[in-house]
Amino acid sequence: MSERVIPLIDQRLRSRPVAVPSQPIPASGLLGDTLGRPLRDLRISVTDRCNFRCSYCMPKEVFDKDYQYLPHSALLTFEEITRVAQQFVAHGVQKIRLTGGEPLLRKNLEILIAQLAVLRTADGQPLDLTLTTNGSLLARKAQALKDAGLQRVTVSLDGLDDATFRAMNDVDFPVADVLAGIEAAQRVGLGPIKVNMVVKRGTNDDQILPMARHFKGTGIVLRFIEYMDVGATNGWRMDEVLPSAEVVARLSAELPLVPLSPAAPGETAERWGYADGSGEIGVISSVTHAFCRDCNRARLSTEGQLYLCLFATHGHDLRPLIRSGASDEELASAIAAIWQQRDDRYSELRASLPPDTAVGGRRIEMSYIGG
Numbered sequence: 368m369s370e371r372v373i374p375l376i377d378q379r380l381r382s383r384p385v386a387v388p389s390q391p392i393p394a395s396g397l398l399g400d401t402l403g404r405p406l407r408d409l410r411i412s413v414t415d416r417c418n419f420r421c422s423y424c425m426p427k428e429v430f431d432k433d434y435q436y437l438p439h440s441a442l443l444t445f446e447e448i449t450r451v452a453q454q455f456v457a458h459g460v461q462k463i464r465l466t467g468g469e470p471l472l473r474k475n476l477e478i479l480i481a482q483l484a485v486l487r488t489a490d491g492q493p494l495d496l497t498l499t500t501n502g503s504l505l506a507r508k509a510q511a512l513k514d515a516g517l518q519r520v521t522v523s524l525d526g527l528d529d530a531t532f533r534a535m536n537d538v539d540f541p542v543a544d545v546l547a548g549i550e551a552a553q554r555v556g557l558g559p560i561k562v563n564m565v566v567k568r569g570t571n572d573d574q575i576l577p578m579a580r581h582f583k584g585t586g587i588v589l590r591f592i593e594y595m596d597v598g599a600t601n602g603w604r605m606d607e608v609l610p611s612a613e614v615v616a617r618l619s620a621e622l623p624l625v626p627l628s629p630a631a632p633g634e635t636a637e638r639w640g641y642a643d644g645s646g647e648i649g650v651i652s653s654v655t656h657a658f659c660r661d662c663n664r665a666r667l668s669t670e671g672q673l674y675l676c677l678f679a680t681h682g683h684d685l686r687p688l689i690r691s692g693a694s695d696e697e698l699a700s701a702i703a704a705i706w707q708q709r710d711d712r713y714s715e716l717r718a719s720l721p722p723d724t725a726v727g728g729r730r731i732e733m734s735y736i737g738g
């Protein structure tokens with residue numbers, strides 16, 4: 368029998384302690400990092416577990432039955448998450464996205480949503496509160512999520528061809544059940560709904576047109592994501608990336624498109640409208656067209672590590688501070704000091720780096736930190 372090799376250094380252990388600055392940093396909503404980027408978007412991972420094994424994210428060979436997920440005691444509680452989120456909102460966050468792993472696997476998630484839904488920005492506005500899901504449990508949970516105060520959802524779906532999709536999620540999950548989840552979300556008003564499709568050349572690029580035709584005219588915004596070199600386990604190769612420019616070219620040959628202006632500063636997707644006015648699509652070009660200049664996103668891991676970039680090799684461990692009895696002001700100041708020192712711009716630098724470079728260690732996994 369061959370020996371099992373796990374090519375993974377446990378990223379969860381790589382973190383920097385967080386200190387409270389000696390001078391408080393008041394929450395003005397005007398926080399900037401070293402490149403002047405504000406803090407507007409917080410992505411919170413609520414679990415590191417998933418019921419899918421998408422090969423680009425949680426390949427089966429690594430995330431098998433022996434994989435050590437975080438123990439329950441390591442996870443931030445809903446109260447802890449809400450308290451941290453509140454400090455981020457005070458510093459200017461306007462949008463919170465729950466992610467994972469598969470966020471709908473976290474028990475009683477509606478309770479967390481209800482707690483986050485009552486947070487208000489400094490000028491009294493509700494947050495843009497959303498969630499990214501693989502859709503497998505959405506048909507069952509859509510109504511409860513809506514009732515708890517979730518505004519909208521993004522559903523990941525990599526194709527309409529059942530065999531292709533079953534192979535990509537690698538647990539034989541059918542397309543029809545995800546489509547039923549999307550319909551349920553639409554029915555209960557969890558919109559505008561976005562659908563994310565990761566495009567892998569030679570695997571599902573034949574699904575680009577069928578997916579566009581399916582969602583055209585439905586009010587659902589389909590977004591094509593370039594397959595990214597995130598994490599250290601998916602065996603990423605540049606020749607499997609289908610550049611967004613090619614996606615747009617293939618689509619517009621059949622379904623004419625016109626460019627649209629960005630919906631918001633820091634928006635990751637480039638928007639295109641159907642020339643006949645029947646809706647829009649987006650392309651997220653994280654490999655071929657860096658968008659670090661406007662990146663206003665922070666990521667909070669399931670156990671309270673703050674990451675400043677999707678390609679970071681270290682987190683900032685907020686949990687000890689959260690559990691130390693520090694005041695809200697101290698917590699807010701510590702978060703502000705971390706953001707003020709941020710200089711991450713991995714996607715911009717990628718072109719000039721040797722392949723698989725991760726300065727200071729291996730990169731975190733997408734399933735750990737969320738998209």
Ligand code: SAM
Pocket residue numbers: 417423424466467468469470499500501521522523563564565592593594595596597601733734737738
């Ligand atoms: N499980 C949920 C889902 O799949 O929607 C939420 C977490 S998942 C990590 C968030 C998003 O990251 C998904 O849309 C997924 O397709 C995307 N993703 C994961 N690995 C990726 C990769 N290597 N390149 C591009 N997108 C990726």
Ligand code: SF4
Pocket residue numbers: 417418419420421424425467468469501523733734
């Ligand atoms: Fe799970 Fe989402 Fe990763 Fe797929 S992309 S393995 S559904 S966390």
Ligand code: SF4
Pocket residue numbers: 658659660662663664675676677678711712713714715
């Ligand atoms: Fe933001 Fe890092 Fe992605 Fe650049 S590479 S857009 S800094 S998350």
